[in-house]
Amino acid sequence: MEREIGTSGKYAVPSPQIRAIFAPLYQEQGSFKGAHYVTQAEEDGGITAFHGFNFVLNLRMYSDFDTCNDDNAGQQVYFVPCNLLEMLYAFVFSTEYGVAEDGTRYPVTYTSRFDEMRDTLFATPVRVTVKDGSATNWTDTLGGDFAAVSTVALYRT
Known part of the structure; x- marks a missing residue:
């Protein structure tokens, strides 16, 4: 959706607003659970x-x-994927590229798309199991005793 640049009579497709986001949950080696x-x-x-x-x-x-x-x-990892959300708000949830003409941040003009993503991708936990770069359920090899305890965790000492 093109917008006029000021009152110049020239039109352009706006670029998404660039944001500086620094919000790491894990900052040093050994602190990332799992x-x-x-x-x-x-x-x-x-x-x-x-x-x-x-x-x-x-x-x-x-x-x-x-x-x-x-x-x-707790035992699980909770993460806000800022770059993914910026893209979704800029191109999927809205035609406003992340900022409406009135200055509103993250306007949602496609509520059905927003609701679907909120209720699926952002509501469904996903087990991440990777061993040496391959997606594999490697903890199952530790035996049934390990898998039978839901709160068991491996730690680096």
């Missing part, structure tokens, strides 16, 4: 390389930003 790995120093010492992820991911929308850190105190 990540299991062998360090380079350990590999140099003869330990077999291993990098694995095993966690339940819950995507959240901007409205959940203020509770995300508290939510992450």
Whole structure:
């Protein structure tokens, strides 16, 4: 949807507004729950390389930003995918490219699309299991005792 640039009589398709978003939940090595790995120093010492992820991911929308850190105190990972949300608001939920002409941020003109994404992608937890770069359910090899306890977790010591 083209818009006039001021009163110049010239029209252009607006670019999405560029945002600077810094909101990491995990800032240092070893703090990401569900990540299991062998360090380079350990590999140099003869330990077999291993990098694995095993966690339940819950995507959240901007409205959940203020509770995300508290939510992450539990066993699952809660994450606000800022870049994905910017794209959805700019091109999928609206024709306003993230900012309406009146200055409203994140206008939603396609409510059915918004509701569907909110009620599916952003409401359905997804188990993430990756071992050495391949999507595989590697924790099942640890046996039934491990899988039988819903709150069991692996940690790096």
